[in-house]
Amino acid sequence: MVRAAADRTFLPVKNFLEEVGDMMILTGKTISSALRPPYPYGGEFVQQFLFTFRLCWFPLLISTVAFGYAAPGLQAGNFLVLFGALDRLGGFFVLASIREFSPFVCAIVLAGVAGTAITADLGARKIRDELDALQVLGVDPVKNLVVPRFLALMIATGLFNIYALLFGIFGGMVASLTFNAPLGPFFATLLNNASIPDLWGSVIKTTLFGAIIAIVCCYKGMTASGGAEGVGRAVNSAVVIAFLGIFAFNYAFTQVLLATHPEISILK
């Protein structure tokens, strides 16, 4: 009786911890086999990289323009209009777009679009026993499948962050224009407030988001099981874990960046 109750409570916790541990092991394996020669993953890397680009550019464009226009653009713009200080909207966009929302919208879209595609692809190979076949042929699935996806997604997320950032600021421009304000002051305060730590913080953050997405999605794809429902379930749990991981990491990273670089939060 007690045993059953304890099992019911702690079994999910135990499973969760085991899964996190497995993902950490996969991360370690991926990094070590990425660095150790030989390097057979060049072609797959380029293919995955282009695949990610082809899949993500359009959803990301709509998402960042919509988010940038509405959340920081209209809401903050409305607030600043009350004080007659709409030119400060550009300065606010450094905080809003560069530091927060471009990285996380970028990560959400990459996880939802490229990450789910990776899980569906690897999961399909897993349940058709193709991964086992690879191993029988002496081809290491981690080196040939996970490493190229890991590197491609890391670099693609980092680059897409710049793209998201530009379109986020475009959304801010549109918001500024809807208040009938000239764009000169917007860009003046934007460029005055933008600093190098903001930019590299943003790029490093998204690169690490890419690593989280790639590991979670590859792990879930490679451990898919259970026939017809298995692949769908794998995609489902991959995207949930990736979202929670991204936002938990985002909170820790933002806190560390703001606390260690007090100069970036000074308004100029």
Next chain:
Amino acid sequence: MSSILDPIKNAISVTGDIVKFCGTVLGQVFGGRVFQFFGEALRQSGVLILGSALVIWSLAFILGLTCGIEGAYFNRSTGAPAFSGVFAAWCDLREIIPYSFGYMLSAKVGTGLVAEIGAMRITDEVDALEVMGISSMTFLCGTRMLAALLVFPFVYLGSIGAGYYASYLAVVQQIGEVSSGGYFLIFWMFQNPTDLLFSVIKALSMAFVIVLVGLYYGYTAGGGPVGVGTATAKSMVLNLVLVHVIGMLGTQLFWGANPRAPIGG
């Protein structure tokens, strides 16, 4: 030429299919036909509450923390740390919690529906239902839609609570530049029940679109186990775009022309 136009044609025909499908499902729910399976709808509500509420609230909590620290640092830099409450109130209620709700719903509930119903479709369970004389549209899609209508308003209110609590923790307990009373004075001053209603409308429109998209991709899945995985991934793409578009339209509609702030004029 045709290769350029093909994706567009395809997009238009999928859109038409989705609209038709949504019309049928909503007809089942609001026409009352779904109430013959009310027990199943309640069971689905239970599945939603037990399976999804906790992750939705935890995402709202994490994003509330992020809003809180950004607000606290931003207001410190403007020299008015006591006004962190404004940032937290607007960021939480109007933008971030609806978005976090939409994100987690499309990730957890949307893809979950595709995986579940898609698996039923490719193992011919949906056809088996029809053979037994049960309308699969009503039994599978209608009941899930009704369950979503029953459960999500309350789950969303819970996630607002989680986000508010997290922002309070971040601003008052963690950064600690404003007292609890001072924070709450400003925090509650900059919102009112109408804002809450707008926020609920925004989030629930996201929720219903996500459930409908999930049901559509699940119900029309094909192509074996691999097809279910692909349909799951596709539904996620469409859901993310729709969440952002609805978020933007909601903001434009509710707060675009009127900031609804207790200052200025």
